[in-house]
Amino acid sequence: MNKWFKQFSVILALVIGTTFSALSFAHGDATDHTHAATEGQIWSEIQAGATGYTTSHGQFHNQPINSYDLRVLELRSDWLAPALMAALFGMIIIFVLFIKVNGISKLHHGFSGKMVYRWSKFDVSIHWLGAIPCLLLILTGLTLLAGRFFFQPYLGEGFWAGLVYGAKQIHDYMAIPFMIGWALMTTLWAKNQLPKMYDVKWFLVVGGYINFGPFKGKHPDAGFANAGEKMWFWAFAFFGLIISASGMLLLFPNLFEPSRTLSLIALVLHSVSAIVICAFSIVHIFMATVMSEGGMECMVSGYCDENWATQHHNLWYDEIKANGTLKYKA
The missing domain is CATH 1.20.950.20 (Transmembrane di-heme cytochromes, Chain C)
Structure with a gap:
């Protein structure tokens, strides 16, 4: 019984560890994809002429980047x-x-x-x-x-x-x-x-x-x-x-x-x-x-x-x- 319990504990630990690692990897990968998608979207918007708000009064005061x-x-x-x-x-x-x-x-x-x-x-x-x-x-x-x-x-x-x-x-x-x-x-x-x-x-x-x-x-x-x-x-x-x-x-x-x-x-x-x-x-x-x-x-x-x-x-x-x-x- 004691031997079986030890084997079960080891297997359970491996399953939990593997599951946690997989979830962490999936979350990180999803985060990376989310960041990449967000950056790509922002850059596309900038190239399309997206504007924002600033206290500057320069010619391109509301443009983050003049493409x-x-x-x-x-x-x-x-x-x-x-x-x-x-x-x-x-x-x-x-x-x-x-x-x-x-x-x-x-x-x-x-x-x-x-x-x-x-x-x-x-x-x-x-x-x-x-x-x-x-x-x-x-x-x-x-x-x-x-x-x-x-x-x-x-x-x-x-x-x-x-x-x-x-x-x-x-x-x-x-x-x-x-x-x-x-x-x-x-x-x-x-x-x-x-x-x-x-x-x-x-x-x-x-x-x-x-x-x-x-x-x-x-x-x-x-x-x-x-x-x-x-x-x-x-x-x-x-x-x-x-x-x-x-x-x-x-x-x-x-x-x-x-x-x-x-x-x-x-x-x-x-x-x-x-x-x-x-x-x-x-x-x-x-x-x-x-x-x-x-x-x-x-x-x-x-x-x-x-x-x-x-x-x-x-x-x-x-x-x-x-x-x-x-x-x-x-």
Whole structure:
């Protein structure tokens, strides 16, 4: 009897324990399913525009999440950030490989030693007024737009926080001088950037910068600005306008009081314009500093070598020689 009672007690304990465990598991599983269903329902309601109550008076004061923002965040991570990385580093890699294969454009008759007046000191000044902030804006903009996805995983938390803070401060402060430089260059230089029929031939022979095949030795006609410089100028003028207007909205929201939708549109347009200007800037920098022998001197002293002028801007050189405005550096 005693032995039977002990066996019965053990069996009863096992049954009770198993039943209790099963009930607990079922309750927990049901709770998990309930929580998941509730969360899914809440998220669906939020996406559908569900609202609530708050004491805030902001534009979206009664919305827990503005689902419209999420599409911009996805656009930023999936398209805008990689595009800006490609515009900067991709163009640098392309030019390095191109120069390695093609070489640079040398002066066929070497340097003459005679320097021809091309840019005034004021022109040189406003060029650098726009150029230096532009470079700083590209680098800091890259950090702000793409850094979270490409740089942050490899940096310490403290260093990353300091880097982002510094980039934001520089980006904000460099915006104004960039816009001043952009406005002056666009206004004062537009007259020399108007398209001409001979610009088409310049593009057909890639400006004479190819050192092999049927393009080798070709030097197409060009006025004060060649076709490539004109394309860069008008891209800079147009996208500089967009980046300046959108930048003002983002920089001074209390002044302009844009709607949230307008702010998001401005952010996207700002990023797209930055990508275009970044790509063109890399081309411009390489052409001026590396690709064209003697080209950088123009924006350092305002003068260019006479052989450089006759090789790359022959129509302009012939014009100033014919009208008596040709001036050499003393």
